[in-house]
Structures are given as structure tokens and as C-alpha cells.
Amino acid sequence: MSIPFFPYKLFFLYIEPISALGGAIYAGLLPKTYLRDLTLTNNTPTPTAVTWPVLMTLYQLSNLYLLFALNEHLVLSSTDNIKTWKRLLCGLLIADFGHLLSLAPLGFDVYWRVWDWNAMMWGSVGFVYLGATTRMSFLLNLGLGTPVTATSQKAAKAS
Numbered sequence: 320m321s322i323p324f325f326p327y328k329l330f331f332l333y334i335e336p337i338s339a340l341g342g343a344i345y346a347g348l349l350p351k352t353y354l355r356d357l358t359l360t361n362n363t364p365t366p367t368a369v370t371w372p373v374l375m376t377l378y379q380l381s382n383l384y385l386l387f388a389l390n391e392h393l394v395l396s397s398t399d400n401i402k403t404w405k406r407l408l409c410g411l412l413i414a415d416f417g418h419l420l421s422l423a424p425l426g427f428d429v430y431w432r433v434w435d436w437n438a439m440m441w442g443s444v445g446f447v448y449l450g451a452t453t454r455m456s457f458l459l460n461l462g463l464g465t466p467v468t469a470t471s472q473k474a475a476k477a478s
Contacts (some may be wrong), residue, residue: 324462347381386413
């Protein structure tokens with residue numbers, strides 16, 4: 320069975336991987352700006368210095384954004400197998416929840432006060448909400464045609 324619903328292909332093969340590449344560039348090449356923008360307020364001063372441990376952590380984060388982009392695009396573009404798509408997207412959905420949880424030190428306001436979000440928060444919360452919702456929709460077979468149920472699987476095996 321192929322992936323018939325065009326918005327899924329557009330989002331998972333192009334929009335999200337390109338966004339992750341942006342995150343990789345931002346964390347890896349603009350570490351001071353990246354750190355400054357990890358806040359709900361828009362008037363946080365840019366750090367004057369970044370310690371080596373923090374810089375190495377940001378480089379590792381940048382590398383993980385790159386891995387995320389490559390895995391999502393290369394694996395999903397190489398197959399139309401629904402099972403493969405669902406397994407990868409399930410893993411990414413778990414990572415979405417972990418990503419959102421990593422913002423908890425900012426307080427619970429970060430999850431809903433959209434009027435306080437800067438560009439980083441729109442990417443780190445808003446875009447993650449969009450990705451998680453799109454993944455859950457795919458995992459629930461929305462837009463994929465007939466939902467796969469235990470009864471339909473048994474019927475297919477019997478024929």
C-alpha cells in the first residue's frame with residue numbers, strides 16, 4: 320500500500336526535514352543566539368561567552384537535528400510501506416513528547432502562552448505540536464483510506 324495522502328508526504332519528506340536542518344544550522348552555527356532565544360521573553364541579552372561544555376552540547380544537538388532530518392527524509396522517501404512509516408513516525412512522536420518535556424524548566428506557560436512565544440518557541444513548541452498532531456493522525460490512519468482493524472486483518476488472512 321502506498322502513502323496516498325499528499326499532505327503526509329509533503330510534511331514528512333520535505334517540510335519537517337528542512338525545518339530540522341534549520342535547527343541544526345541554528346544550534347551549530349549560532350550558539351549564542353540559540354541560547355538567548357531559549358526563553359519566553361524577547362528581551363533576554365545574548366550571552367557574551369559560551370563555555371566549552373555548553374558549546375559541545377549545542378554541537379551534539381546540531382548533529383542530532385541533522386540525523387533527524389536525514390533519517391526522516393531518507394527512510395520515508397525510500398519506501399511506501401505503511402508499517403515502516405508507522406514505526407519511524409511512532410519513534411518520532413515519542414521524541415516529540417521528550418522535546419516538549421525538555422522545555423519544562425521554562426514553566427508550564429511555555430506550552431500555551433502563544434502570545435509570549437518568540438521564533439524559537441514557535442519552532443520548539445508550535446511546530447512540534449504540528450508535527451506530533453500530524454504523526455498521531457497518520458498513526459490513526461486518518462486520510463489513509465480504510466482503517467486497519469483486527470477484524471479486517473483476520474479477513475485478509477482468511478482469503
